[in-house]
Amino acid sequence: MVKKTGGALFSTLNINVSSDTPLYRQLETKLRRLILDGELVAKTRMPATRQLAADLGISRLTVKNVYEQLIAEGFLCAKQGSGTYVEPVQSSELHSGVVARKQRKVSPIAALSPRTVSIGASKATTRLDRVRAFRPGIPALDLFPRRAWLDACSRVLRTSSDDFLGYGPSSGLEDLKQAIAEHVLDHRGIKCSSKQIIITSGAQQAFSLIAITLLEAEDVVWMEDPGHIAIRDSMRLLGINVRSVPIDDEGFSIDDAIRHHPPGSALFTTPSHQHPLGVVMSLQRRLSLLDYASQTGSWIVEDDYDSEFHYTDRALPALQALDNDGRVLYVGSFSKSLFPALRLGYLICPLGLAQSFAAAQTLLSQNVSLLQQKALANFMLDGNFNAHIRKMRVAYRRRRDKLILTLEQHASDLFEQEPCHAGMHLVAWIKASGVSDSEVAECVWATGVDCLPLSIFCDTQRLRPGLILGFACAVDEKIEPYVIRLAEAVRHFLTDQAVS
Numbered sequence: 001m002v003k004k005t006g007g008a009l010f011s012t013l014n015i016n017v018s019s020d021t022p023l024y025r026q027l028e029t030k031l032r033r034l035i036l037d038g039e040l041v042a043k044t045r046m047p048a049t050r051q052l053a054a055d056l057g058i059s060r061l062t063v064k065n066v067y068e069q070l071i072a073e074g075f076l077c078a079k080q081g082s083g084t085y086v087e088p089v090q091s092s093e094l095h096s097g098v099v100a101r102k103q104r105k106v107s108p109i110a111a112l113s114p115r116t117v118s119i120g121a122s123k124a125t126t127r128l129d130r131v132r133a134f135r136p137g138i139p140a141l142d143l144f145p146r147r148a149w150l151d152a153c154s155r156v157l158r159t160s161s162d163d164f165l166g167y168g169p170s171s172g173l174e175d176l177k178q179a180i181a182e183h184v185l186d187h188r189g190i191k192c193s194s195k196q197i198i199i200t201s202g203a204q205q206a207f208s209l210i211a212i213t214l215l216e217a218e219d220v221v222w223m224e225d226p227g228h229i230a231i232r233d234s235m236r237l238l239g240i241n242v243r244s245v246p247i248d249d250e251g252f253s254i255d256d257a258i259r260h261h262p263p264g265s266a267l268f269t270t271p272s273h274q275h276p277l278g279v280v281m282s283l284q285r286r287l288s289l290l291d292y293a294s295q296t297g298s299w300i301v302e303d304d305y306d307s308e309f310h311y312t313d314r315a316l317p318a319l320q321a322l323d324n325d326g327r328v329l330y331v332g333s334f335s336k337s338l339f340p341a342l343r344l345g346y347l348i349c350p351l352g353l354a355q356s357f358a359a360a361q362t363l364l365s366q367n368v369s370l371l372q373q374k375a376l377a378n379f380m381l382d383g384n385f386n387a388h389i390r391k392m393r394v395a396y397r398r399r400r401d402k403l404i405l406t407l408e409q410h411a412s413d414l415f416e417q418e419p420c421h422a423g424m425h426l427v428a429w430i431k432a433s434g435v436s437d438s439e440v441a442e443c444v445w446a447t448g449v450d451c452l453p454l455s456i457f458c459d460t461q462r463l464r465p466g467l468i469l470g471f472a473c474a475v476d477e478k479i480e481p482y483v484i485r486l487a488e489a490v491r492h493f494l495t496d497q498a499v500s
C-alpha cells in the first residue's frame with residue numbers, strides 16, 4: 001500500500017508500507033533526493049514531525065529519526081523553538097543531482113503482470129543481510145572456529161587432484177554425502193545411503209529442486225501458516241497453488257487442511273521446530289501426517305533447518321526416520337549449524353528419485369562448488385562439525401536464557417514470551433492491542449537492534465502482533481543493553497501512538 005503526503009510541496013513523497021525497504025530508509029532517501037534535486041530549496045521549513053507522520057500514516061519516531069539523520073548529514077538544521085529547515089547544498093552536489101535527473105532515462109515498462117508484482121513484493125528478503133542481535137536465523141558468527149575452517153579449506157587446494165577443479169558428480173561429493181549420512185543417523189535417527197543424498201546450494205535450492213522435479217504447475221501444496229516465506233513465495237513463483245495450513249499445539253494442523261483444501265500433492269512442514277512459532281510436532285501428529293501421505297500418495301517435505309539445537313529432552317525422531325513408505329523428502333541445511341554464506345544444504349530422497357534430482361541439479365545450476373563441498377567434508381571428518389554443534393548448543397542455551405531473563409527484567413510490561421525449547425529464536429507477543437508489529441519493528445530497527453515482525457510470516461492467518469527475536473547471533477554482553485534499547489523503542493512507539 002502506497003501512502004502520499006498532502007500538500008503540493010511534499011506531494012511526490014510516498015511511502016510504500018508493504019515494501020521490505022524500511023520506512024525510515026524510504027523517507028530518508030526521498031527527502032535527500034528532493035534536496036539534491038533542488039526541489040526542496042534552502043531555508044524551506046520542513047513539516048512538523050507529527051504532521052508528516054500523520055500525512056504518511058507512519059510513526060512519529062520514524063520521522064524524527066529521519067530528520068535527525070539528515071541533520072547529522074548536513075541536509076537539514078534544527079532551530080530551537082522554530083522548526084527544522086533545509087540547509088543550502090553545495091552547488092556541485094546540487095548539480096550532480098540535477099544532471100543525474102536530466103540524464104535519467106525513462107524507459108517505458110509494459111504493465112507488470114500480477115505475478116511479477118507479487119514476486120517483487122516478497123518479504124523473503126527482509127533484512128536478509130543483517131547479522132546482529134536479534135536477527136532470527138543467524139547463528140553465532142562470533143563463535144565460528146575460523147582457524148579450523150581455514151585449515152579444512154586450504155587442505156583442499158594443497159592436497160586435492162585436478163578433479164576438484166572440475167564439475168564433480170551432479171549429486172554431490174561422495175565424501176561429503178557419507179559424512180552427512182553419518183550425521184543424520186546420529187542426530188536424527190535417519191538410516192540412509194549416500195546414494196539417496198543430493199547436495200544442494202542451501203535448503204532453499206532443495207525446495208526448488210523438489211518443486212521442479214516432482215510438482216506440476218497448479219498442483220496444490222499445503223504449507224504452514226505462519227511459515228517460511230521463501231518456500232511459500234518460491235512455490236508461487238513456479239505457478240504452484242499454495243494453500244495455508246494453521247499451526248496448533250501439536251504442529252501442522254492436518255485436519256484443518258483436509259477440511260478446507262483440495263488434496264495436496266505435497267505438504268511442507270518444519271516438525272522439529274515450527275518456523276517461526278517454535279511448536280515441536282507431537283509424535284501422534286507425525287504419525288498422522290505419514291498416514292495421510294501413505295494413503296494419498298502425497299509427498300511430505302520435511303524442513304529440518306535448525307534441529308541440531310534443542311534444550312530439553314532429546315529431539316523426537318525425524319519424520320523421515322518414521323516413514324515406511326518412502327513419502328518423505330528430508331531437507332537439511334548448514335546455514336544454521338555453520339554459517340549461511342556457505343550455501344550448502346542437502347536433500348535426502350527415496351532411492352528411486354535420486355537420479356532425477358541429480359539431473360535436475362545439473363540442468364538448473366550445474367553443481368554446487370566442489371571446493372566448498374570438499375572443505376566441508378574435511379571439517380566434518382576431522383570431528384570439527386560435531387564439536388562445533390556441541391559448543392553451540394551450550395552457547396545458544398546460555399544466550400536464550402539471558403534473553404528470556406532480560407526480557408522479563410526490562411520488558412515484562414511489553415511482551416509475553418512463548419516458551420522456547422529448541423532452535424535459535426523465540427516469539428515475544430506484544431501485549432498492547434491493536435498495534436502493527438511491522439511498525440513496532442521499524443522503530444526497533446531505527447535504534448540499531450534487529451528482529452522480525454511475526455506478521456510477515458503470515459499468509460492468510462491473522463495472529464496477535466509479535467516480534468521474532470533471534471538469540472543465537474547475540475553476543476552475550478550485548479543482550480542486556482540491546483533488550484533495554486528494544487524496550488525503550490517499543491515504549492516510545494506506544495506513547496507516540498497514544499498521543500497521535
Ligand SMILES: Cc1ncc(COP(=O)(O)O)c(C=O)c1O
Pocket residue numbers: 137201202203204205228270275303305332333334335340344345
Ligand atoms: C524455515 C527455514 N528453512 C530453511 C532455511 C535455510 O535456508 P538455506 O539453507 O537456504 O539458507 C531457513 C533459513 O532461514 C529457514 O528459516
